[in-house]
Amino acid sequence: MRKMRKMLLAVMFAVSVLALGEAPAVEAAPQTIVNGTPWKDVNNASLQAHGGHILQVGSTYYWYGEDKIHNSANFKAVTVYSSTDLKTWTWRSYALTQASHPELQSAKIERPKVLYNESTGKYVLWGHYEDGAGYTLARVAVATSDTPTGPFVYQGSFRPNNNESRDMTVFKDTDGKAYLVSSSNNNYNLRLYRLTSDYLGIDTELNMIYEGDHREAPAIVKQGNVYYLITSGASGWYPNQAMYSTATNMNGPWSALQPLGNKSAFYSQPAFILTVQGSAATSYVYVGDRWNSSQLGDSRYVWLPLTLNGTSASLDYYDTISVDAATGVVNGVSNGTLLSQGKPAMAQSALGANPASYANDGNYQTEWVGTSVSWPHWWKVDLGTVRQINNVQISWWMMNGSEGYYQYKIETSADNVNWTVALDRTGNTTYGFTSDTFSATGRYVRINMANAKLHNNPSNWYTPRLWEVKVFGQAIDAVRWQSHNYPSRYIANDNGTAKIVENPAVANSEWIMVPGLADSAGVSFRLKSNPNVYLRHSNYMLYAQTDSGGVFAADATFYQVPGLAAGGKSSFQSYNYPTRYIRHSGFNLRIDPIGTALEKNDATFQAQ
Numbered sequence: 001m002r003k004m005r006k007m008l009l010a011v012m013f014a015v016s017v018l019a020l021g022e023a024p025a026v027e028a029a030p031q032t033i034v035n036g037t038p039w040k041d042v043n044n045a046s047l048q049a050h051g052g053h054i055l056q057v058g059s060t061y062y063w064y065g066e067d068k069i070h071n072s073a074n075f076k077a078v079t080v081y082s083s084t085d086l087k088t089w090t091w092r093s094y095a096l097t098q099a100s101h102p103e104l105q106s107a108k109i110e111r112p113k114v115l116y117n118e119s120t121g122k123y124v125l126w127g128h129y130e131d132g133a134g135y136t137l138a139r140v141a142v143a144t145s146d147t148p149t150g151p152f153v154y155q156g157s158f159r160p161n162n163n164e165s166r167d168m169t170v171f172k173d174t175d176g177k178a179y180l181v182s183s184s185n186n187n188y189n190l191r192l193y194r195l196t197s198d199y200l201g202i203d204t205e206l207n208m209i210y211e212g213d214h215r216e217a218p219a220i221v222k223q224g225n226v227y228y229l230i231t232s233g234a235s236g237w238y239p240n241q242a243m244y245s246t247a248t249n250m251n252g253p254w255s256a257l258q259p260l261g262n263k264s265a266f267y268s269q270p271a272f273i274l275t276v277q278g279s280a281a282t283s284y285v286y287v288g289d290r291w292n293s294s295q296l297g298d299s300r301y302v303w304l305p306l307t308l309n310g311t312s313a314s315l316d317y318y319d320t321i322s323v324d325a326a327t328g329v330v331n332g333v334s335n336g337t338l339l340s341q342g343k344p345a346m347a348q349s350a351l352g353a354n355p356a357s358y359a360n361d362g363n364y365q366t367e368w369v370g371t372s373v374s375w376p377h378w379w380k381v382d383l384g385t386v387r388q389i390n391n392v393q394i395s396w397w398m399m400n401g402s403e404g405y406y407q408y409k410i411e412t413s414a415d416n417v418n419w420t421v422a423l424d425r426t427g428n429t430t431y432g433f434t435s436d437t438f439s440a441t442g443r444y445v446r447i448n449m450a451n452a453k454l455h456n457n458p459s460n461w462y463t464p465r466l467w468e469v470k471v472f473g474q475a476i477d478a479v480r481w482q483s484h485n486y487p488s489r490y491i492a493n494d495n496g497t498a499k500i501v502e503n504p505a506v507a508n509s510e511w512i513m514v515p516g517l518a519d520s521a522g523v524s525f526r527l528k529s530n531p532n533v534y535l536r537h538s539n540y541m542l543y544a545q546t547d548s549g550g551v552f553a554a555d556a557t558f559y560q561v562p563g564l565a566a567g568g569k570s571s572f573q574s575y576n577y578p579t580r581y582i583r584h585s586g587f588n589l590r591i592d593p594i595g596t597a598l599e600k601n602d603a604t605f606q607a608q
């Protein structure tokens with residue numbers, strides 16, 4: 001069976017090589033993962049892997065997590081799913097159930113993590129253990145298995161070095177040593193332990209990582225010789241600001257806490273960091289839990305590209321990301337271009353120290369604040385010209401566990417006088433972060449805040465305020481794509497070849513951006529003056545051609561990502577060759593791997 005599949009693949013590759021004249025892709029096309037939506041396994045059952053961890057064994061990924069299908073915080077099972085593409089998950093087994101051990105009959109097992117021990121050949125599962133009645137035992141639990149799918153044999157629970165241990169993670173270093181990081185002392189301190197060589201117990205307690213900082217949900221990843229530790233704050237099931245520290249030694253010193261992402265970690269709590277090591281790249285994915293405390297089994301997952309730059313980390317939001325397990329390429333996919341950043345902003349009122357412009361400055365740590373507690377209250381931005389609007393992301397005020405939510409409308413106007421309600425969200429109950437996808441047109445976009453509800457103190461609300469508003473979209477009708485480094489040149493049809501052309505005729509350079517022919521999460525470029533003609537690549541060069549069937553749709557599909565040389569602009573990743581991006585070289589347009597600053601400039605375009 002396996003051999004037959006190999007032969008079939010070989011034939012398919014031969015065909016694609018003939019058709020394309022290009023080196024074949026290693027595996028299937030990249031997968032798109034949509035954030036915050038219900039995720040189903042291959043049997044269409046709800047994917048239950050909360051607070052979990054992904055372990056790679058060969059080319060297979062195993063996702064362990066809490067089964068919360070019964071909508072209770074109490075333990076039902078630790079699930080195991082497997083996948084080779086990181087999107088399609090097959091339920092494999094329960095690593096642990098209530099029947100695994102008398103101690104698990106009435107219990108809590110949170111944040112299960114699994115490491116493979118090379119010396120014993122065992123898969124070792126660690127989790128946070130509590131009894132079913134309370135939250136005061138504050139122990140770790142350990143279980144082992146000969147295979148990644150179990151069954152795991154429960155080894156017992158204990159307090160590491162007699163310290164309280166609640167939220168925790170385990171991390172296996174490149175030298176084979178493994179560590180436990182856990183929240184202790186009512187979560188005020190974050191402690192670090194080196195595990196015994198069999199990973200079954202504590203060898204040594206090392207230096208405290210944080211003292212008095214009240215951090216939870218630790219996750220560790222290593223890039224080169226730098227360790228990144230990501231944690232959440234402590235606000236129950238509510239999300240809060242993720243922070244990170246770096247170190248070049250697990251035993252410290254760890255750098256001061258730095259904010260990561262927006263004030264609610266885009267409405268998520270860190271679960272773990274996934275390293276995707278492929279043939280062309282090594283990428284990092286932040287995986288968070290979007291907890292739904294009233295229906296825990298419906299808690300969602302948030303997967304975002306985590307950018308690590310040697311000493312700093314950054315996280316931004318995308319409704320959709322593309323993940324290629326074979327090449328290791330991971331990208332956020334934008335729903336158009338970021339139109340609003342730095343554009344003129346106004347508000348109904350503003351404190352001198354918190355002007356309206358702070359809500360569209362690209363900084364999640366600066367906010368616009370109104371002068372009085374009065375509703376409704378509005379904030380608006382002038383995009384400069386009428387645009388197609390696809391997506392509005394808003395980072396809302398957070399209140400350290402006493403959260404509130406805003407009820408609001410998104411309104412648009414062509415003239416700043418006559419307004420249309422593009423989206424009515426006065427029924428909203430989501431706090432921290434919203435990403436609204438809809439279709440509207442307008443030059444002005446207004447966030448009209450009708451009211452806000454503060455859970456713990458409904459009559460005592462605070463001043464209207466916004467951390468950040470991001471409006472994504474594109475030019476109405478058609479777009480001209482201007483070169484980042486040669487502003488007089490545009491992507492244009494040049495007698496069937498696609499080039500960047502100096503001041504081209506409008507008829508040859510206006511492209512209608514349509515959903516990708518091979519993947520609707522991507523885009524295809526259709527020539528406005530000839531709707532049969534699309535931009536496509538062949539032999540690494542770009543052409544303006546009519547759909548000829550076969551591989552044409554794949555060759556004509558790209559993922560729009562933030563500009564590699566300027567985040568407010570755009571770059572275009574090839575759908576079927578995900579390590580390659582549209583770039584110009586001289587006047588020719590190609591799809592090429594991008595590495596140098598010059599290549600990033602050449603691969604960046606501005607919508608006009």
Ligand SMILES: [Ca+2]
Binds near residue numbers: 362
């Ligand atoms: Ca801001």
